[in-house]
Amino acid sequence: MKTAQEMKPNSVALIDGQPWLIQKAEFTKSGRNSAIVKMKLKNLLSGSSTETVYKADDKMEPVILDRVDVTYSYYSEPNFVFMDQEFNQYELNKDDLESVMPYIVDGMTDVCEAVFFEGKVVSVDLPTTIVRQITYTEGSARGDTSGKVMKPAKLSNGTEIKVADFCNIDDWIEIDTRTGEYKSRAKAPV
Amino acid sequence: MKATWDIFCSVVDNYGDIGVTWRLARQLVAEHGLAVRLWVDDLGAFVRLCPQADAQALRQIQQGVEVCLWRADWQAVEPADVVIEAFACELPVSYIAAMVQRAQKPLWLNLEYLSAEEWVEGCHGLPSLQSNGLSKFFFFPGFTAGSGGLLRERELLQQRRAFQADSGARDEFLSSIGVTPLPGARLISLFAYENAALASWLDVLAADAQASQLLVPEGRILADLQVWLGCTAMRAGDVQQRGQLHIQVLPFIQQDQYDRLLWSCDFNAVRGEDSFVRAQWAGRPLLWHIYQQADNAHLEKLDAFLALYKEGLSVDGQRALVELWHAWNTGQSVKESWNQLLQRWPEQQAHAEQWCLQRASQADLAEALVQFYLNWL
Numbered sequence: 068m069k070t071a072q073e074m075k076p077n078s079v080a081l082i083d084g085q086p087w088l089i090q091k092a093e094f095t096k097s098g099r100n101s102a103i104v105k106m107k108l109k110n111l112l113s114g115s116s117t118e119t120v121y122k123a124d125d126k127m128e129p130v131i132l133d134r135v136d137v138t139y140s141y142y143s144e145p146n147f148v149f150m151d152q153e154f155n156q157y158e159l160n161k162d163d164l165e166s167v168m169p170y171i172v173d174g175m176t177d178v179c180e181a182v183f184f185e186g187k188v189v190s191v192d193l194p195t196t197i198v199r200q201i202t203y204t205e206g207s208a209r210g211d212t213s214g215k216v217m218k219p220a221k222l223s224n225g226t227e228i229k230v231a232d233f234c235n236i237d238d239w240i241e242i243d244t245r246t247g248e249y250k251s252r253a254k255a256p257v
Numbered sequence: 258m259k260a261t262w263d264i265f266c267s268v269v270d271n272y273g274d275i276g277v278t279w280r281l282a283r284q285l286v287a288e289h290g291l292a293v294r295l296w297v298d299d300l301g302a303f304v305r306l307c308p309q310a311d312a313q314a315l316r317q318i319q320q321g322v323e324v325c326l327w328r329a330d331w332q333a334v335e336p337a338d339v340v341i342e343a344f345a346c347e348l349p350v351s352y353i354a355a356m357v358q359r360a361q362k363p364l365w366l367n368l369e370y371l372s373a374e375e376w377v378e379g380c381h382g383l384p385s386l387q388s389n390g391l392s393k394f395f396f397f398p399g400f401t402a403g404s405g406g407l408l409r410e411r412e413l414l415q416q417r418r419a420f421q422a423d424s425g426a427r428d429e430f431l432s433s434i435g436v437t438p439l440p441g442a443r444l445i446s447l448f449a450y451e452n453a454a455l456a457s458w459l460d461v462l463a464a465d466a467q468a469s470q471l472l473v474p475e476g477r478i479l480a481d482l483q484v485w486l487g488c489t490a491m492r493a494g495d496v497q498q499r500g501q502l503h504i505q506v507l508p509f510i511q512q513d514q515y516d517r518l519l520w521s522c523d524f525n526a527v528r529g530e531d532s533f534v535r536a537q538w539a540g541r542p543l544l545w546h547i548y549q550q551a552d553n554a555h556l557e558k559l560d561a562f563l564a565l566y567k568e569g570l571s572v573d574g575q576r577a578l579v580e581l582w583h584a585w586n587t588g589q590s591v592k593e594s595w596n597q598l599l600q601r602w603p604e605q606q607a608h609a610e611q612w613c614l615q616r617a618s619q620a621d622l623a624e625a626l627v628q629f630y631l632n633w634l
Contacts, residue, residue, distance in 0.1 A: 082386045082387070082388055083386065083387070083388055083389065083390045087386070093376075095376050095380070096554065101345040101369070103380065103395070105376075105379065105380050105383070108386070117384070117386075118383050119383055119384055119385055119386055120380045120383040120384075120385050120395045121385050122345060122385075125385070128388070
């Protein structure tokens with residue numbers, strides 16, 4: 068058993084005999100209220116989705132899932148197509164990819180993991196760290212070089228992210244996909 | 258047939274948890290005609306709020322509410338139509354099992370603490386799917402239409418207005434708790450946790466041109482008060498004067514009396530949750546001492562409320578309010594901010610009444626709970 072707080076997006080919990088894919092999980096702790104996790108769940112049998120709330124320390128039963136390395140291949144409306152090393156193709160729609168959608172860009176070469184439940188692909192996990200290029204940001208306002216002052220920036224797919232003030236347009240940056248936070252500047256991928 | 262409601266309350270500390278659940282239980286009975294059982298694990302705390310109650314009774318009826326001792330060795334009972342676990346307390350395992358077995362499954366609610374934070378609206382009313390097939394719904398009290406609202410009895414504001422318009426009623430009430438108002442003095446109530454900022458406030462009140470009469474119900478702030486006064490063991494009825502400040506200790510008073518105390522005063526310093534909400538219904542300027550948490554988590558909650566409350570005040574009025582509340586909740590001197598607030602006094606008075614009226618235009622917490630149940634059926 069795991070706590071609700073330990074269950075991450077793209078994992079599956081068995082609740083009352085039903086497999087639920089966790090599409091989104093937001094942890095909140097404040098004041099005297101109990102720490103909670105707001106989740107978006109998708110029932111893998113019925114396909115229905117629901118928003119739920121759990122106490123962070125509620126126990127959940129994780130389902131062990133099969134995983135296969137894949138890379139993003141192309142978009143064929145309404146599906147995103149991923150391919151494994153044996154050229155098998157896996158199609159997922161936007162809802163299936165909710166937690167990784169902000170980082171899907173054309174030409175991405177990240178080795179991802181397709182997640183399977185009972186032989187059917189249900190989602191894709193990105194690596195913990197990915198490298199993306201800034202397509203727009205304002206110039207440095209204060210000349211800060213510490214990396215503590217942040218400003219908004221846009222990626223090629225329109226995703227907005229806070230980056231260090233010294234970052235510029237066309238810079239490559241590392242992003243932590245678990246938190247969606249900027250980590251550092253990076254070299255362009257080869 | 259009346260719908261039955263079970264409310265479970267585990268008394269953690271102080272009287273906030275039992276205060277809220279006792280008030281809710283009474284309102285559900287009185288205004289919605291429901292059959293309510295209130296399960297309390299500390300009847301001693303309950304008796305402080307309801308002195309006519311029996312601290313030893315396993316079951317008793319008080320003001321229409323069946324008040325039951327929530328014993329560690331739980332005895333099986335038929336679950337109610339609606340089950341509320343207040344403030345995330347853990348229901349007895351066998352009671353949950355009985356909920357699962359019930360032919361008509363009950364509505365299971367987790368009533369959370371009050372917060373003005375933005376995430377509350379996004380989580381209010383959402384289910385938590387349980388492994389036993391039940392769903393537990395999270396119910397968040399709050400200040401906005403997207404939340405569960407605030408506890409407010411149907412006639413409360415009419416009663417408050419009538420009271421405040423009748424100086425005789427005010428004098429009669431104050432006399433009943435042993436208080437004689439001083440002519441021309443500012444009347445202030447003080448209910449707070451231990452607070453390092455208290456001395457600075459007492460200093461500025463004592464040195465003020467206008468006299469202040471500070472009424473302090475027995476509670477945790479008395480120790481700090483005694484240190485400032487340089488005396489020991491203050492008890493109910495004791496009166497002390499330093500400069501322009503007259504201090505009187507009041508006995509621990511019941512909820513209805515406390516409402517009247519808030520209505521009688523020009524300014525109310527309150528703490529926790531229940532007295533904080535009641536002070537807002539008083540329509541008078543207030544100062545909130547929030548329940549402190551590790552890592553200062555409570556300060557975000559404080560700021561979330563201030564962000565809502567200060568809307569409509571002038572820039573100076575906002576600054577005075579925010580600085581006073583921050584200083585009070587971080588143990589800093591309130592001298593400057595209190596004086597700033599006094600300079601904006603009429604504005605603060607009008608704003609407190611306006612805030613009260615705005616909140617009262619929303620459904621109250623008991624009404625929202627009942628409606629949630631009807632929608633769920």
